[in-house]
Amino acid sequence: MSQSKAESSEAGALTRRWPFLFVFATISLLAIHMFSRDEQFGRTARDVDIAYGFTAFFGAIVLFAYWIRANIYSRRLASRRSWYVSHIYIGVLLVGVVYLHSGFRFTGAISGALLILFFAATASGVIGAVMYAVIPLRLSKSLGEAVTLAELTARLEKISVEADSIARKAPPIFGELYAERLRRPIVEPRWIGRYLTWSQKEMLTAAEDYFERLRRLIPEGTAHDMEMLRPLFVEKETLNFKIARLQILRAWLDIHLPLSVALLACAVVHAISIARY
Template structure:
């Protein structure tokens, strides 16, 4: 309905003059667009007023989405498809960017909370860290009864486990864990750093080690270590997944909010410029 009214105003402009934002229809469309931007900007305030007796938050968000998308049409008709290298077009571009980021945020808020609940499986991030510390302690205690090589590898895998990291690492949930593995050659015995993504390098090493054990009970201890590493692998996967989802949500907010503020500033400049040179 809003777009139909806006289209009617746009088409009603005098045939002797080309449509533009300076006609009374253009000013009406501009006023509608300005009111929409201000109203839509209030969502952040409304989201924090949970005790309000007005329309529920879900209805508010639904209106926010539909009116936000409609705003593109209203603003485009207001400027009569006239663009250039000026502050007016800057405001238009910022508006479209904010709306696009809002749609991305809609996808994030529809998808990520559900994924977070599924990933947590009734355990908080802190509880998983406690479980990881307990498993690490069990692994070290069990490795202490194995040969020195196994002890060194397990200790290295635990010490060099990476959770989080730089921006790209958190965004994609990458695993940059490593481990110092023994490298045997004719000259000497030394260690070399290997990628240990998903603890898979250590797991593969222990699997290959089991058939070659000679000490009594060694194979059983290695089997238990494999079980511990499997549990550790799952906990680490869930920890990284949660960090990834939380980081993506925070990253969206850190982009969407500044863009919204920039849009309001550019809108004020746009309005001031129009009336100052009117």
């Protein structure tokens, strides 16, 4: 059995060594800063500041390369986990490097924009790391399975088809009522904020209450058909509960990634302008 293959697929030594590397790098940066500190720190471009700038630029490229790595599955380019862990550590280290490079001072339009973008990208990164540590774990805890947005959306579509099929087979009076007043609340999601504020238990209770209210809309004699829709409705609500949380994670990525691209572009412009100067 390819146990060696399985082992080689896991995160390598770099992942395990990052905490030590991080401490070493932090101490080194502090030491260099202590010894090279003078009155010009953060005001003019000394050689050491330019070196920090190069380091920060290179670091930003490595951070951005994670996105490229994430989209290449079939090449041996170090494990995704190694990249992920490196991405986080390098991202945090860059805060120090950028401070040493600029003293966090705004000295012009480009460097000012660059600094703002850097703070925004870093903040979004930190928020993302926290979100990814909390939301998926809660999702796993309450629902206990690994699901993706695409899988959940596909299941929602099936629920819609199944509900329509039940309505078609029901007496015409129920079918008409379903089309006019029931289909939307039964098949379509509610406002995303509702799902985010509920716990799973609250969501299930709310779903049952809501279904009971819908039941009062239907005439006697069609209760059986309505009951057949109940499990689909509860499943739809559960799926939307998961979807709301996964959409938050997706939305975060839609913020972090453009910020990172803008940051890199701005860094390139900053580097060119400094070189020309």
